[in-house]
Amino acid sequence: MTALAPEHATMPVLGRLSPYAMREEQIRHIAEAARQIRLQDLKLVHYAGAGHIGGDLSAIDVLATLYGAVLNVSPETVDDPERDRFFLSKGHVAGALYTTLAAFGFIAVDELATFLKPLSRLNGHPNRNKVPGIEANTGPLGHGLPIAVGHAISAKLDVSRRRTYVLVGDGELQEGSNWEAMMAASQYELDSLTVIVDRNRLQQGATVRETNDLDPLDQKAAAFGFSVVEVNGHDHGELLDVLSSAPFRPGKPTFVIAHTHKGHPISFMSNNVAWHHKVPDTDQLQRAIDELESPDHTAN
Amino acid sequence: MTTTSQPAVAGSIADQPRFDCRNAYVETLADLAANDHRIVGVVNDSVGSSKLDAFKKAFPDRLINVGIAEQDMVGVAAGLANGGRIPFVSAASCFLTGRALEQIKADVAYSNRNVKLCGMSPGMAYGELGPTHHSIEDVAWLRAIDNMIIVVPADPIETAAAMRWAAATEGPAFIRVSRMSVPNVYEADYQFVAGKARTVRDGGDVTIISNGTVLWRSIAAAEQLASEGISARVISMPTVKPLDTDAVIAAAVQTKGIVTAEEATTAGGLGGAVAEAVVQHHPTRMRILGVPEFAPTGSAGFLLDRYGMSPAGIADAARALAMAG
Numbered sequence: 001m002t003a004l005a006p007e008h009a010t011m012p013v014l015g016r017l018s019p020y021a022m023r024e025e026q027i028r029h030i031a032e033a034a035r036q037i038r039l040q041d042l043k044l045v046h047y048a049g050a051g052h053i054g055g056d057l058s059a060i061d062v063l064a065t066l067y068g069a070v071l072n073v074s075p076e077t078v079d080d081p082e083r084d085r086f087f088l089s090k091g092h093v094a095g096a097l098y099t100t101l102a103a104f105g106f107i108a109v110d111e112l113a114t115f116l117k118p119l120s121r122l123n124g125h126p127n128r129n130k131v132p133g134i135e136a137n138t139g140p141l142g143h144g145l146p147i148a149v150g151h152a153i154s155a156k157l158d159v160s161r162r163r164t165y166v167l168v169g170d171g172e173l174q175e176g177s178n179w180e181a182m183m184a185a186s187q188y189e190l191d192s193l194t195v196i197v198d199r200n201r202l203q204q205g206a207t208v209r210e211t212n213d214l215d216p217l218d219q220k221a222a223a224f225g226f227s228v229v230e231v232n233g234h235d236h237g238e239l240l241d242v243l244s245s246a247p248f249r250p251g252k253p254t255f256v257i258a259h260t261h262k263g264h265p266i267s268f269m270s271n272n273v274a275w276h277h278k279v280p281d282t283d284q285l286q287r288a289i290d291e292l293e294s295p296d297h298t299a300n
Numbered sequence: 301m302t303t304t305s306q307p308a309v310a311g312s313i314a315d316q317p318r319f320d321c322r323n324a325y326v327e328t329l330a331d332l333a334a335n336d337h338r339i340v341g342v343v344n345d346s347v348g349s350s351k352l353d354a355f356k357k358a359f360p361d362r363l364i365n366v367g368i369a370e371q372d373m374v375g376v377a378a379g380l381a382n383g384g385r386i387p388f389v390s391a392a393s394c395f396l397t398g399r400a401l402e403q404i405k406a407d408v409a410y411s412n413r414n415v416k417l418c419g420m421s422p423g424m425a426y427g428e429l430g431p432t433h434h435s436i437e438d439v440a441w442l443r444a445i446d447n448m449i450i451v452v453p454a455d456p457i458e459t460a461a462a463m464r465w466a467a468a469t470e471g472p473a474f475i476r477v478s479r480m481s482v483p484n485v486y487e488a489d490y491q492f493v494a495g496k497a498r499t500v501r502d503g504g505d506v507t508i509i510s511n512g513t514v515l516w517r518s519i520a521a522a523e524q525l526a527s528e529g530i531s532a533r534v535i536s537m538p539t540v541k542p543l544d545t546d547a548v549i550a551a552a553v554q555t556k557g558i559v560t561a562e563e564a565t566t567a568g569g570l571g572g573a574v575a576e577a578v579v580q581h582h583p584t585r586m587r588i589l590g591v592p593e594f595a596p597t598g599s600a601g602f603l604l605d606r607y608g609m610s611p612a613g614i615a616d617a618a619r620a621l622a623m624a625g
Contacts, residue, residue, distance in 0.1 A: 081383075081384055085382065085383075127410075128411055128412075129411070129412050135382060136378065136382070136407065136411055137406055137407075137410045137411040138406070139406065140402050140406055142371070143375055143402075143403065143406055143407055145375075146371065146372045146374075146375025146376050146378075146379065146403070146407075147375045147376070147378045147379040147382065147407055148379060149372070149375070149376050149379060150364075150375060150376035150377060150378060150379020150380040150381075150382070150383070150387075151379035151380070151382045151383045152379070153364055153376065153379070153380060153383075154379065154380045154382070154383025154384065154385050155383060157340070157361060157362070157383075157385070158383065158384075176371075177369075177371040177372055177375065177403075180366070180367075180369035180371060180372035181369075181372045181375065181376070183367065183369070183372075184366045184367070184369070184372055184376065187367075
């Protein structure tokens with residue numbers, strides 16, 4: 001296996017369409033962005049020899065939709081106090097986030113070639129002090145949601161329209177700090193807050209159900225005062241509609257259960273617990289690339 | 301109860317009136333908030349124990365009470381800082397630092413967020429409530445975290461000064477706010493400088509380095525030693541991290557030994573910090589006074605005395621160093 005090198009970081013910078021683009025056009029753009037991010041991220045993990053490809057692939061459609069058409073933030077406004085905030089609570093999918101940030105111009109594509117290398121700012125978990133577009137240094141689970149709640153409270157104090165999004169893993173919801181934060185979100189009526197759960201139903205070594213089940217997650221979130229919406233987390237149209245329309249009830253924070261598959265849509269990785277942090281070998285990388293480049297590939 | 305200055309020490313400091321630093325804390329926080337809309341309080345139901353009722357009345361929207369949920373409290377503070385606010389987190393130090401240590405590390409220190417962590421009633425302030433409520437470990441725990449400034453004020457004047465410094469300085473900080481009443485050590489116009497020690501009593505035979513509730517006891521010990529003809533230097537070291545190593549090394553060079561005395565564990569607190577500096581730059585004899593164990597039932601004052609931090613106990617430790625070799 002050759003080491004990660006500049007020739008492996010060559011994805012196109014896709015940028016964003018005009019906010020006035022037609023919905024179908026936006027969806028096609030997000031789908032292509034997600035496909036390119038997957039192709040690039042698979043190469044990063046293969047050539048770097050490490051990463052969390054399973055969770056990366058389950059989260060990429062959400063990331064591409066947020067950065068591609070939902071968040072009011074751009075490379076030019078990363079320090080604007082009125083930007084929308086996105087917190088990646090499942091910080092171990094940093095590779096997917098870096099690749100997404102490169103796809104939309106926040107960092108240079110060729111820098112992706114430094115992923116996990118000695119002294120690279122592209123660490124295995126994101127660092128806001130080093131990488132533009134990162135909002136919090138996450139990695140230990142259960143941290144993003146409380147931070148997002150704090151930001152949403154600040155927006156409310158400012159009487160600002162800026163919105164707060166946080167992506168949490170489903171296994172991560174076993175951390176009690178999330179539920180502490182959800183109580184506060186409800187108490188403070190944070191309707192500018194949208195929690196997105198990457199509901200891939202797998203954690204490190206087993207299914208969530210086998211480990212410490214979350215169901216009925218929708219009822220739990222509703223009981224904690226959230227307006228709950230369920231979507232296909234790989235359907236860019238559903239994600240775009242829901243994420244850009246929240247909140248759905250005044251005074252209520254939004255809880256989006258995005259049903260996903262770890263490893264999606266690679267046939268031999270999808271919904272396979274072995275791919276939590278397994279590294280694809282040369283043959284597996286080529287098969288994955290072939291699947292993503294096949295004319296039969298559909299984003300969904 | 302007041303934060304205004306008392307006259308400089310006349311007679312023994314032990315005879316001076318004593319004050320609860322939390323009053324200076326709440327008065328200063330209200331004053332800071334009145335002049336800067338970014339200042340907010342964040343609490344874990346600790347409105348009463350942090351004496352924040354008046355603050356809540358004055359700034360109802362700016363006291364964020366997340367309930368009894370310390371991990372959420374510190375994460376919320378980091379998020380408020382992300383939104384441009386300057387949160388002063390006020391919670392019993394034992395729960396703030398123990399329950400939310402990972403949030404302090406990742407969300408505040410490593411993320412470099414402008415969050416002020418105020419550990420209320422630290423050390424053995426909760427006395428008879430026992431080791432679950434004692435916070436003798438907080439300084440050692442936080443001292444191990446990069447990018448964290450640790451301040452242990454000795455009186456109401458220093459508490460207020462440290463808060464004003466923290467509000468005006470971008471970045472993470474931990475301030476210990478004492479509950480056990482202490483006499484004023486400092487003059488009213490005292491200016492806190494982070495990372496700087498102050499010699500509050502000069503002396504050439506032996507040095508006592510202290511902070512927090514034990515500083516006045518150290519000064520009283522030096523008074524006692526003076527009556528015996530032993531000249532003890534007393535260095536106030538409010539900033540445990542970063543440590544004023546120059547002051548420590550000067551004491552190691554110029555006096556026969558160093559006693560450290562603090563209302564915290566003997567492992568890794570002020571004593572540990574001073575020892576690390578001494579052993580690398582100018583080895584000298586040391587005695588580390590502090591709390592070496594889960595304390596038995598007793599008031600904070602009783603327990604400090606028990607662990608050799610009465611004025612007489614500190615004098616004993618210093619005398620032994622002054623007399624040796």
